[in-house]
Amino acid sequence: ARTFQILRGLITRHLAVPARHHFGYGDPRGSRALREEVAAYLRTARGVRCHGDQVVLTSGSQQALDLIIRAALKPGDPVWIEDPCYPMARAAFEGAGMRLIGVPVDGEGLDPAAGEARAPHARAVYVTPSHQFPLGVTLTMARRLALIDWARRAGAWIIEDDYDSEYRYAGPPLTALQGIDGAGRVIYVGTFSKALFPGLRVGYAVVPEALLDAVVAVRNRSDRFPPSLLEDALADFLREGHFSAHLRRARRRARDARDALVAVLNEGGLSVAAPDQGLHLVARRPDWTEDAPLLAAARAEGFGPRALSPLHVDRPPEAGLVIGFSGFPPEELASAARRWLARIGG
Known part of the structure; x- marks a missing residue:
């Protein structure tokens, strides 16, 4: 604001x-x-x-x-x-x-x-x-x-x-x-x-x-x-100097959201590392063979990731989800992630 x-x-x-x-x-x-x-x-x-x-x-x-x-x-x-x-x-x-x-x-x-x-x-x-x-x-x-x-x-x-x-x-x-x-x-x-x-x-x-x-x-x-x-x-x-001040505030918010999301996803059995940079992370699980059903379940819970597999060019597609964590309060993001994990059996 x-x-x-x-x-x-x-x-x-x-x-x-x-x-x-x-x-x-x-x-x-x-x-x-x-x-x-x-x-x-x-x-x-x-x-x-x-x-x-x-x-x-x-x-x-x-x-x-x-x-x-x-x-x-x-x-x-x-x-x-x-x-x-x-x-x-x-x-x-x-x-x-x-x-x-x-x-x-x-x-x-x-x-x-x-x-x-x-x-x-x-x-x-x-x-x-x-x-x-x-x-x-x-x-x-x-x-x-x-x-x-x-x-x-x-x-x-x-x-x-x-x-x-x-x-x-x-x-x-x-x-x-x-x-x-x-x-x-x-x-x-x-x-x-x-x-x-x-x-x-x-x-x-x-x-x-x-x-x-x-x-x-x-x-x-x-x-x-x-x-x-x-x-x-x-x-x-x-x-x-407004841009520099804005970035300091935005980085703090993004870091808090990242940490909340990573904690919930790891508790749910996913393999997720907290990224040192950026506004998204990649979630994987060994038993995932396709990501389209995971995407549909996430969107049903107000959670909006992107499927990883269609982003491949020549390599064999790998199942996973690309999840952004900017623009939402940490508690709202964590709540949506918990509902999604419950739906997919995480």
């Missing part, structure tokens, strides 16, 4: 004395004020090496991904994706006619050696290194370096989706891939949807200089420019 009150006040401030730039067509990258604030935040919080001119503001990470695909790739290009993978990213690449190569994910994240064995000359890779979706693992430093080395040798693009990076509960996060890339091969994608709320519809891409003009051209002919009024308010939100 506090965050909404602050944003309402900031938007009202800009409506009271509207700036002249609201009445014309702006930069396809978005307002300079917000781009500079995003760049400053990413340099400090994620080790991203960038300046405001490289930032392209979008209506969420999905639009950022679409712009990158249209600017950097062409139909039929081979692209590595994590296996299992975030389904909306997979849909974006498939919809654009890419040839997808599932690269297995294990406890160390995506395996670049396996990807190179399957498609050494792929044109791009989509990866979620901070908190892999859906398995929740973190890409190790050794594999980060190996992935960057492959991209440099292959002349490929690394699309780094750094969603959920703000929600780190134990220890400092690893520096973003973009921050350790010396060859300009990483395109960094982020969003305010998870950190604030999806209805805000503001995301961003940090684009290497070699690709920037192409991405801006696609944005210009498809969407012209983002909404400037909201951008000005959001720039103030970051500049005045």
Whole structure:
């Protein structure tokens, strides 16, 4: 509630004395004020090496991904994706006619050696290194370096989706891939949807200089420019320290919800580890052979997980549930989980 009150006040401030730039067509990258604030935040919080001119503001990470695909790739290009993978990213690449190569994910994240064995000359890779979706693992430093080395040798693009990076509960996060890339091969994608709320519809891409003009051209002919009024308010939100304060409050709430959910699921006989980062976890049980019935039972109890098996690309599907724990009080989440476990005999 506090965050909404602050944003309402900031938007009202800009409506009271509207700036002249609201009445014309702006930069396809978005307002300079917000781009500079995003760049400053990413340099400090994620080790991203960038300046405001490289930032392209979008209506969420999905639009950022679409712009990158249209600017950097062409139909039929081979692209590595994590296996299992975030389904909306997979849909974006498939919809654009890419040839997808599932690269297995294990406890160390995506395996670049396996990807190179399957498609050494792929044109791009989509990866979620901070908190892999859906398995929740973190890409190790050794594999980060190996992935960057492959991209440099292959002349490929690394699309780094750094969603959920703000929600780190134990220890400092690893520096973003973009921050350790010396060859300009990483395109960094982020969003305010998870950190604030999806209805805000503001995301961003940090684009290497070699690709920037192409991405801006696609944005210009498809969407012209983002909404400037909201951008000005959001720039103030970051500049005045409200975003950092919001994240501190949000992390505490998410951690409490995580702990309550993990405790109930483990009591019910599931194999669940408390994730060090992110807003979801993966639940498994040795006797589960399919997850569709588990999903139906969960939804009947007001519990809304996602089935793990459909998220696989080429690997044999594994039964499990991907369970988010943000947006609900701990006691409400725990109660729904108990009802579901009782229904399935947990």
